[in-house]
Amino acid sequence: MAVRAMETLVGGEWIGADGGVDVYDPADVREPFARVPALTAKQVTEVYRAAAEGYATWRATSPIERCRVLARAAVLLRERADEIAGAIHAENGKTPAEARGEAEKTADFFEYYAAVGRQEYGSLIADARPDTRAGFQREPLGVVLAITPWNDPLITPARKLAPALAAGNAVVLKPATETPVSGLLLARALHDAGLPAGVINVVTGRTAEISDALLDDPRIAAATFTGGNAVGEALRVRFAERGVRFQAELGGKNASVVLAGADLPRAAAAIAAAAFGQAGQRCTATSRALVDRTVHDDFLALLRAEVAGSRPGPLVSPAHRDGVLRHIAVAVEQGARAERTDLETPPYGCHVAPTILTGVTPEMDVWREEVFGPVLVVRPVDGLDEAIAAVNDTRYGLAAAIFTDSLSAAHRFVDAADCGQIAVNTTTSGWDVHQPFGGFRDSGSAFKEQGAEALRFYTKVKTFAIHFG
Structure with a gap:
């Protein structure tokens, strides 16, 4: 069986790398079916440089245009659903029907946030001073690190990327080592839809070799993680030391x-x-x-x-x-x-x-x-x-x-x-995508995913007062 060689997206360019990480079909683990680049720590630092530049461009882009890009991505995801579902089936082991359902629902996220991104992003509020108008507005955070799991290799990245991008952030996506192909195909759809260079970047590689570069870059404004409790708690402490906003969706019973x-x-x-x-x-x-x-x-x-x-x-x-x-x-x-x-x-x-x-x-x-x-x-x-x-x-x-x-x-x-x-x-x-999602206690952080609630995590609030007398 031929091994499918994949490239990853950094700063708007598709790159390979010396060596690689093999991806296996859990239905038959004798031979890999795909290989993705194994980025070095130095390359991960370059990823964050590209993301910071992409953020400057994306933040200055009209929310209307941002939404158009997300809407085009949704169309491409539906057009490519067969290919994407095949990748989910191959790397995760979901049945063909389950994989197809994940591929189609992923498009829903980008359709939904393409619409939500056109709605209000602030409000006027009362001010006690005469001849003064006050209000607040929501603004993007900056570079967001998204660490996603293997169990929903396409829909979980979409759950994070769609609101983050709609709000004007740039994203560094780290898909699970077991299932990186789906995330790369998602990035391909966003790239082909017209997302500017650096706004979405994908880090693939061996976690032990790139962990410090991935987690400790000073350009990270927020991190969102879905996975196990032990890793989630370690990340929470690590990011809290530098005041990085953190969202986690963890275990359940x-x-x-x-x-x-x-x-x-x-x-x-x-x-x-x-x-x-x-x-x-x-x-x-x-x-x-x-x-x-x-x-x-x-x-x-x-x-x-x-x-x-x-x-x-x-x-x-x-x-x-x-x-x-x-x-x-x-x-x-x-x-x-x-x-x-x-x-x-x-x-x-x-x-x-x-x-x-x-x-x-x-x-x-x-x-x-x-x-x-x-x-x-x-x-x-x-x-x-x-x-x-x-x-x-x-x-x-x-x-x-x-x-x-x-x-x-x-x-x-x-x-x-x-x-x-x-x-x-x-x-x-x-x-559904418009329903706030997240748990209590050890099942996650206070920030919900999905729906309008997700935008609370991916934005910061700026209050203003304008005296016009």
Whole structure:
């Protein structure tokens, strides 16, 4: 199989590099399918120089023209959806349908922020002084570093780049080492849409060799990160020392509650989709199902039937696959019962069969630790109060769902579940681009992503008063 050689975008130029980083298809990891440049620390410093120059140009560009570029990028993303979906499928392992959905939804982000960027960016406010008009306006921050994960290699960069660019910032994108091809194709669409040189730059390479140059450049005004908690906390401390604004979307231990009276077939289908879609590799995946004891057995039978027909793609890498299998093994050692579906898998891939864990108690590791794979804990509870307590029995607070026929229970759950995203009679996953997204507690920072809320992170507020008497 021929290895696809990729170039990266720096200062408006597509460049290669001596050596490179191999990218593997998790369905068959014997040979790489692509190779991306391995930038040096010196080249990363050059990236920031180009980004600073690009920012000066982009900030001075009319918001109307900026929006036109984003709109053209959305068109190109739709036109290239087949190619981009193929890259997502190859480097991440998503099924073709999942990859196509990610490619198409990515265009939504640029369409949305192309429209939002034309709307108001400030306001007039009252002033006690006579003959004085006061107000405030939002302005871009400067150079933004975006560090994105492997599980959504296209849509997560889009979630960050679209509002950052609409607000007038320049971006340095560092895609995950496992899945850089999608980010490069996104940068290609933005470049071809007319984005000025330096406004988007992509850093590919070996993290250990470029980490200091990537994180410590004094031109960084803000950093946005999606990934694990340990790395996120280290970044928060590192950036706080220099006053760099920081946004993080981190882990989750998301729960779905099924109460007596719920539509059990609908609940089973929705929870199976949320738990095992994308092989469970979603931050909003349901990892705990809390089911009223009176319907627990009926629900479990329906869930088993749903899972029996699921055929998720592989996990992203051998290391991640082995980590998920260790979580399952430890749970069984601690007393849980594991039900694995029969799944024929290629001998050289990273597949893990969908797994239901029962007999789990709060003392077990799997109750609290994020597995990030096709693993679902199912546990009985006695009523709504116990269910809410179990939902909140975690350091995380990203997403939760409830399935019920009670309007009262639904509203109580929305108020009491300590999570940033709450769903009623639908899945914990699948939030639209205009809906603010982000978690509480250890699931992230105070800054939300998506919707108009995202612009709060990517802008600063300047207040003015004009005396005209």
